[in-house]
Amino acid sequence: MVFDFSLEQLEFKKNAIKFAQKELNENIILRDKESTFSMDLWKKCADFGILGLPFPKEYGGADSDILSTLSVMEGLGFGCKDNGLIFSINGQMWTVQMPLLHFGSPEQKRKYLSKLCNGEWIGANGMTEPGSGSDAFALITTAKLKGDHYELNGTKTLITNAPIADVFLIFANTDKSKGFMGITAFIVEKGSPGLTISKAIEKMGLKTSPMAEVILENCKVPIGNRLSREGNGATIFNDAIEWERSCMLASDIGVMEKQLETCIKYAKERKQFNTSISRFQAIAHKIVDMKVRLETARLMLYKVAWLKKTQDRAGMEAAIAKLYLSESLVKSCLDAIQIHGGYGFTTEYELERNLRDSVASTLYSGTSEIQKNIIARYLGL
Amino acid sequence: MNTIEELRKYLLGEFSASFSKNSIEPDEDLLSQGIIDSLGIMKLVAFMEKNFKIKIGNDDIIPENFQSLNTLKVFIEKKLGQ
Numbered sequence: 001m002v003f004d005f006s007l008e009q010l011e012f013k014k015n016a017i018k019f020a021q022k023e024l025n026e027n028i029i030l031r032d033k034e035s036t037f038s039m040d041l042w043k044k045c046a047d048f049g050i051l052g053l054p055f056p057k058e059y060g061g062a063d064s065d066i067l068s069t070l071s072v073m074e075g076l077g078f079g080c081k082d083n084g085l086i087f088s089i090n091g092q093m094w095t096v097q098m099p100l101l102h103f104g105s106p107e108q109k110r111k112y113l114s115k116l117c118n119g120e121w122i123g124a125n126g127m128t129e130p131g132s133g134s135d136a137f138a139l140i141t142t143a144k145l146k147g148d149h150y151e152l153n154g155t156k157t158l159i160t161n162a163p164i165a166d167v168f169l170i171f172a173n174t175d176k177s178k179g180f181m182g183i184t185a186f187i188v189e190k191g192s193p194g195l196t197i198s199k200a201i202e203k204m205g206l207k208t209s210p211m212a213e214v215i216l217e218n219c220k221v222p223i224g225n226r227l228s229r230e231g232n233g234a235t236i237f238n239d240a241i242e243w244e245r246s247c248m249l250a251s252d253i254g255v256m257e258k259q260l261e262t263c264i265k266y267a268k269e270r271k272q273f274n275t276s277i278s279r280f281q282a283i284a285h286k287i288v289d290m291k292v293r294l295e296t297a298r299l300m301l302y303k304v305a306w307l308k309k310t311q312d313r314a315g316m317e318a319a320i321a322k323l324y325l326s327e328s329l330v331k332s333c334l335d336a337i338q339i340h341g342g343y344g345f346t347t348e349y350e351l352e353r354n355l356r357d358s359v360a361s362t363l364y365s366g367t368s369e370i371q372k373n374i375i376a377r378y379l380g381l
Numbered sequence: 382m383n384t385i386e387e388l389r390k391y392l393l394g395e396f397s398a399s400f401s402k403n404s405i406e407p408d409e410d411l412l413s414q415g416i417i418d419s420l421g422i423m424k425l426v427a428f429m430e431k432n433f434k435i436k437i438g439n440d441d442i443i444p445e446n447f448q449s450l451n452t453l454k455v456f457i458e459k460k461l462g463q
Contacts, residue, residue, distance in 0.1 A: 102439060137419050177413075178412065178413075178444055179415075180418065180419040181412055181443070181444045181447075228440070229440075229443070231443060231444060232439075232442070232443065234419050234422075235439050236439075238419065239439055313426070313427055315423050315427070377420055377424070378424065
């Protein structure tokens with residue numbers, strides 16, 4: 001068992017950190033306050049190659065293996081303070097690009113995947129509805145075949161990237177009598193007749209990642225834009241969500257490492273009662289907890305990545321990783337604020353933003369409770 | 382143990398906590414009865430791949446293959462023949 005990265009992988013990660021620190025952090029406090037997404041930064045990430053990392057070269061990708069890809073994402077998280085930007089990037093990569101790669105026809109891949117990998121287009125995944133979040137397959141959006149096109153009717157909510165997306169992956173019922181096996185996925189382009197995007201939804205965190213409702217009223221989608229067969233929607237969703245759970249939080253390992261570094265520096269420099277606060281066990285133990293969480297979370301992330309690389313399926317392990325990484329992230333953000341005392345509570349120190357951003361990680365891709373349910377099922381409980 | 386018996390044993394063991402059944406008929410509809418749900422199908426796929434040493438593609442996960450023990454048997458035999 002080798003726990004080392006290659007020199008090439010380490011170099012790539014180092015480059016990602018340098019790129020992020022130099023290019024992606026301008027005006028983040030203001031952009032977070034104003035909930036402003038930056039297309040300029042999105043394009044910079046695309047030009048650097050982030051969006052195409054694990055995708056084939058014929059679509060403008062780098063054909064990078066998943067372990068190398070996550071190492072770069074980790075570096076991105078370390079160097080970039082804009083957690084919302086990284087979240088939007090991850091959302092597109094794992095829940096729009098990956099389904100297209102695995103299930104798209106050659107024409108669909110040619111038409112959409114290249115534009116998504118090079119940053120020309122932005123994608124959004126449309127699964128969640130007002131009445132179906134954790135119970136994802138209880139969705140009620142319908143898709144009826146009418147000659148050469150489908151008509152979609154329904155509402156999707158909490159859709160990441162919706163206000164800025166050029167293309168949506170929408171899940172709808174084509175045959176309700178078949179339950180989860182009657183769900184079908186559709187590629188819906190911005191501007192399709194019957195497609196409306198609501199005004200942006202305001203959030204607690206990840207404010208630079210825009211979110212909105214997607215309303216479909218007799219929305220016309222050509223037959224050629226159905227992704228895979230009718231009834232394959234649940235399989236597409238399950239495949240995407242496993243990639244999402246396995247990979248989405250890689251950048252948060254970088255966030256946790258950066259926070260740890262910040263806390264160690266602060267604790268050594270900050271003096272109270274004539275001593276560096278790092279000498280107080282109460283502070284030192286918190287920093288140790290942050291370190292232990294970071295290392296164990298990192299091990300879990302790369303174990304799942306290795307499983308995805310070697311055997312493709314890793315349902316339980318992906319749920320474990322997602323549960324543990326997200327909960328660890330929130331705890332580390334809380335510890336970072338506590339270590340910094342009153343200053344940690346201020347906007348200037350940028351720790352409170354990390355905490356606000358981190359809470360979403362225990363909710364998206366299935367809440368922590370759902371991850372525990374999944375793990376329990378795999379354990380036969 | 383034949384294929385149907387192996388599958389039946391797996392399904393009854395895996396899902397006995399979710400529903401009170403102690404037998405499954407070969408033509409019983411596994412999907413409409415909720416014997417296999419959206420998470421269960423992924424676990425079943427993993428079991429079939431490991432137990433029967435076959436590779437199941439995402440395109441194979443269709444109702445026609447997973448409807449009943451009989452259709453699963455036909456599907457597995459087709460995969461073994463490939």
